[in-house]
């Protein structure tokens with residue numbers, strides 16, 4: 001008897017388990033259809049793609065028992081796909097049938113006026129003014145959403161409107177953020193990833209007596225047109241580059257233009273030998289990854305990135321030190337975690353092969369919400385360009401890491417991390433990529449005046465240049481199924497000079513998926529500048545946060561003072 005969690009074998013369900021432990025609730029996993037009989041409350045943390053969820057439920061014999069469980073009137077809490085599965089179908093996979101409990105269908109966000117997926121923190125609007133019906137939600141809080149498909153708020157359709165509990169606006173669209181009727185409560189956002197506000201929602205539901213959970217408070221339903229309220233916020237992300245130092249300890253390090261070793265005193269270095277000596281310094285150590293991740297969570301980071309910049313070639317997949325880091329970080333961090341580095345086909349030292357999909361799956365099960373792919377993304381786009389297409393971008397063949405992971409877990413789980421470098425040319429340059437040239441402004445930095453440049457892709461942490469421009473790369477990966485771009489700049493990394501606004505604007509203009517600006521933040525005003533001058537969804541920094549030069553709270557206060565909406569604690 002008691003609380004059960006339903007896992008159909010995909011995505012990050014560990015985070016919900018960690019969250020429930022944190023708020024002090026015991027639970028068991030549904031491991032067979034018979035467990036539905038024992039469950040007196042059920043949470044379904046659906047993560048990933050609609051088709052994968054439905055197929056996973058059917059293949060485990062859980063689909064019909066789930067329908068019967070809900071029909072029996074016992075309390076049900078659905079999260080994300082756990083909410084969408086209540087509907088008849090989803091445009092994400094029209095051939096997969098949902099439970100059909102809510103007589104409507106899940107549609108796709110339009111990207112005409114905004115980036116899709118809807119990825120980030122947004123507010124909810126209450127349809128019922130009675131606070132007792134709020135289920136632990138707070139109109140002043142922000143909650144973490146990550147989805148391309150949504151249930152539109154059909155307020156004129158009485159049968160659907162009676163399910164509507166709260167709505168959220170993204171761009172011009174208003175969709176159902178939560179539904180509530182009888183024994184069912186479900187939310188489109190991820191409470192387990194929504195920091196303290198999300199923990200409150202889970203806790204409030206679980207603290208109700210089971211009988212109350214099974215009946216929504218009696219009240220007149222007010223189906224009314226939505227009030228315009230765009231609560232979408234810009235995200236601030238802290239990034240940790242993790243590698244083993246020369247003693248074999250895992251540390252957070254930070255490079256200057258990707259060089260992570262200490263500079264050796266120039267007095268005993270000179271000429272060519274000087275360069276060799278400089279790179280021979282110790283790996284910079286800025287702290288322990290799990291402790292730093294926890295610090296950034298507490299300080300209000302909206303999301304965290306952990307980049308594995310050592311390949312750990314000698315570890316079998318399941319012994320990867322980064323998996324242990326992710327597992328431990330996910331126990332104390334209740335905002336989204338992105339893991340990058342080494343997401344590719346690998347072979348264990350004993351010869352056991354693992355596909356990139358399996359590698360990603362191991363990270364998701366450990367508690368990661370997104371994986372970030374850099375080197376393999378460049379190779380995938382080079383390969384797709386060998387298969388010409390009318391849009392000039394090329395065609396994928398379904399085998400790349402981006403395609404396979406996006407198919408199984410949804411595109412919102414796949415980030416492509418880009419490591420471009422400027423290639424300076426004369427302003428009258430007439431060679432390859434001339435249509436993508438950026439020109440130095442007369443009032444810009446002296447080194448850029450009168451010059452032009454394009455942005456070249458690199459692989460293996462900037463160590464190898466490739467014959468591919470950043471525009472070709474981002475357009476290619478968007479078509480392959482990436483859900484977000486993490487845009488670094490080797491020229492700006494660690495310099496504190498501010499984001500490369502030309503690069504950020506160029507990428508933002510060429511794609512419709514969210515873009516995270518990265519590299520070069522030196523002060524809070526740089527965040528204001530990147531949000532005001534480009535239309536990116538998020539900005540990331542590393543060095544200034546690690547060295548405590550600028551706090552996340554200072555960044556957010558400065559943004560709010562400039563009229564830029566951010567999540568506050």
Ligand code: 1PR
Nearest residue numbers: 239255258341342374375417461493494519520541542543
């Ligand atoms: O190629 O798929 O295995 O992924 C490797 C990942 O590791 C890539 O995302 C790549 O960016 C990253 N990486 C590899 N080598 C380095 C290095 O520094 N030597 N780090 C590296 C990239 C850039 C950002 C940094 C921002 C902000 N570091 O991670 O956080 O530039 O820094 P700042 O605010 O201090 O300026 P694969």
